[in-house]
Amino acid sequence: MIQSLKPYFILTAAALALYLPFLGAVHLFDWDEINFAESAREMLLSGEYFQVQINFMPFWEKPPLFIWMQALSMKIFGVNEFAARFPNALCGVLTLLTIYRLGKDHYSEKVAMYWVLAYAGSMTPQLYFKSGIIDPFFNLFIFLSIVMVAKAALLDPKPRKWLYFFGGIFLGLALLTKGPVAVIVVGLCILVVLILRSFHFFFDWKDVLLFSLSTLLISFAWYGVEFLRHGFWFFEEFIRYQKELASQSVASHGQPWYYHPLVLLVGAFPASIIALRAFGENLTWTQKEKNFRLWMAVLFWVVLILFSMVKTKIIHYSSLCYLPLTFLAALVMESSRIKRIQYRRSNAFLVGTVGTLIFAAFFLIPLLMGTSLKPSLLATIDDPFALANLRQDIIFPWFTYLPAAIMFITLLFSVRWLWMRELEKGFPMLFGGTLLALQVFLVLVVPRIELFTQGPAIAFIEKVQAEEAYIETLGYKSYAQYYYGKTMPIGDTASFKHFSDSTRHLYAGTASREIPNQQFKAWLLHGDIDKPAYFIAKYPIDENLIAHPNLEFLGQEGGFVFYRRKINEPGSSSRPE
Structure with missing residues (x-):
């Protein structure tokens, strides 16, 4: 018994060693990381665990399961970056254990090991488990739901009931996550598999009922309770937002149709390159193998096509593809190793080509950001905000070139071994070296990049938050002012309510979920506030803000401009027209 569990203990220890170190080494990133962490922080402060909030106002975009996890983590570790990212580190451990077990059950221990290697050693798949975003758990729950259905598809009615039950449980958890x-x-996925199988059904009405009831049972833990507590208005806003994501580009996240294929090709390197062979060949023999491969291929294409059609395109929308993609890469590696297929040297060439792009990025970032070549970079940029940020004098020491050096050595040896078809050397070197290069990059380079992107704003917020002041942004959206400003609920609620009621007519054409936030900012600028208010705007400096009678210009740092408004200044009771 102990011997059979030994690989799982070793894998757990290795995964913890990979995902836990340096979790809190850099600030949370705007928007998503800070967004969810702030909602968790506000849960702890307000005691309101069912209705997700931002700035202590309803937040319609996400259900609460992942935020519950973060709140629990913050209860244990305190409100900090480590606590916000800790749930996903655990998700990384669970994911690697899951794919190891599935690979071993459906194929062989070698396929299982290759799958773990491909997932842990590819770029964005390993990066996500060191983040504080929702998608890792969301992806795992959907994946497990589909795996349960895939397993049930091969069984007789009686033994498959429990699989459909647990498939519904995992789907319910995914519903509560995103x-x-x-x-x-x-x-x-189920529909596509049915079509490919000429509608040879692998379930009956009892299976559908059991799957649906278990899904509803879990999802009722929030959707049902929230409906009973607050009625349907919250869900109207929630559903309206989901429709907006699908039908239009939200928050400037519109991208061309090929965005996600390109993101996967480069971001999921090297698994994305190795897996290419699997799209042209079956690589399976038994019915069990063919069934699992079919579901993985269907999952990959459904996610890729679906989110390529959606108007709002963000890099993590296609992250569910990582699981089937790394599985297909593992299948290619094992099939090549046992010579079921011959490894193609053209694939080694592609590995070298895409890998060189990643090496170039690792090398050029410190070179262009931290040397005398920076003016050459600045000359190519027109955006004034980006220029102001990049003009900051941030040092990139010699050791920030280590990720590039590791990547160069990795490509040098792995491509050579792959070309010579010494696969048992080439594959581990490729994935292991990529893993190490990215880990070193996250520790040595990313904190310096963060100083360019949001560092001055967060430094200002952390400086003034001790005054127990309001902190808001003007002209751009951010959540940093709430989390790093340790925002508390509005003090003078009577003044804010009076101001809101008297200005509501000004927001007749505004989406209802946007009104409270806009009214809050207007109150800070024009209302009878009960404590000082600070504002952050982006460069270039807005002359209207400089001339604003209630604002005092404090200065500029990087691409951010800072203002202050004090209590009871002249004009403090002015109203927007």
Whole structure:
């Protein structure tokens, strides 16, 4: 018994060693990381665990399961970056254990090991488990739901009941993590498999009922309770936002149709390159192998096509593809190793080509950001905000070139071994070296990049938060002012309510979920506030803000401009027209 569990203990220890160190080494990034961490912080402060909030106002975009996890983590570790990212580190451990078990059950221990290697050693798949975003758990729950259905598809009615039950449980958890898109993904996968099997059904009405009831049972833990507490208005806003994501580019996240294929090709390197062979060949023999490969291929294409069609495109929308993609890479590696197929040297060439792009990025970032070549970079940029940020004098010491050096050595040896078809050397070197290069990059380079992107704003927020002041942004959206400003609920609620009521007519054409935030900013600028207010805007300096009678210009740092408004200054009771 102990001997059979030994690989799982070793894998758990290795995963913890990979995902836990340096979790809190850099600030949380705007928007998503700070957004969810702030909602968790406000849960702890307000005691309101069912309705997600931002700035102590309802936040309609996400259900609360992941935020509950972060709140629990913050209860244990305190409100900090480590606590915000800790749930995903655990998700990384669970994911590697899951794919190891699945690879071993459906294929062999070697396929299982290759799958773990491919997932842990590819770029964005390993990066996500060191983040504080929702998607790792969302992806795992959807994946497990589909795996349960895939397993059930091979069984007789009686033994498959429990698989459909647990499939519904995992789908319910996915619903509680990110919302109804989980049902769409799972439903489309089942539909596509049915079509490919000429509608040879692998379930009956009892299976459908059991799957649906278990999904509803879990999802009722929030959706049902929230409906009973607050009625349907919250869900109207929630559903409206989900429709906006699908039908239009939200928050400037519109991208061309090929965005996600390109993101996967480069971001999921090297698994994305190794897996290419699997799209042209079956690489499976038994019915069990063919069934699992079919579901993984369907999951990959459903996610890729679905989120390529959606108007709002963000890099992590296609992250569910990482699981089937790394599985296909593992299948290619094992099939090549045992010579079921011959490894193609053209694949080694592609590995070298895409790998060189990643090496170039690792090398050029410190070179262009921290040397006399920076003016050459600045000359190519027109955006004044980006220019102001990049003009900051941030030092990149010699050791910030280590990720590039590691990547260079990795490519030098792995491409050579792959070309010579010495695969048992080439594959581990490729994935292991990529893993190490990215880990070193995250520790040595990313904190310096963060200083360019948001460092001055967060430094200012952390400086003034001790005054127990309000902190807001003007002209751009951010959540940093709430989390790093340790925002508390509005002090003078009577003044804010009076101001809101008297200015509501000004927001007739505004989406209802946007009104409270806009009114809050207007109150800080024009209302009878009960404590000082600070504002952050982006460069270039807005002359209207400089001339604003209630604002005092404090200065500029990087691409951010800072203002202050004090209590009871002249004009403090002015109203927007």
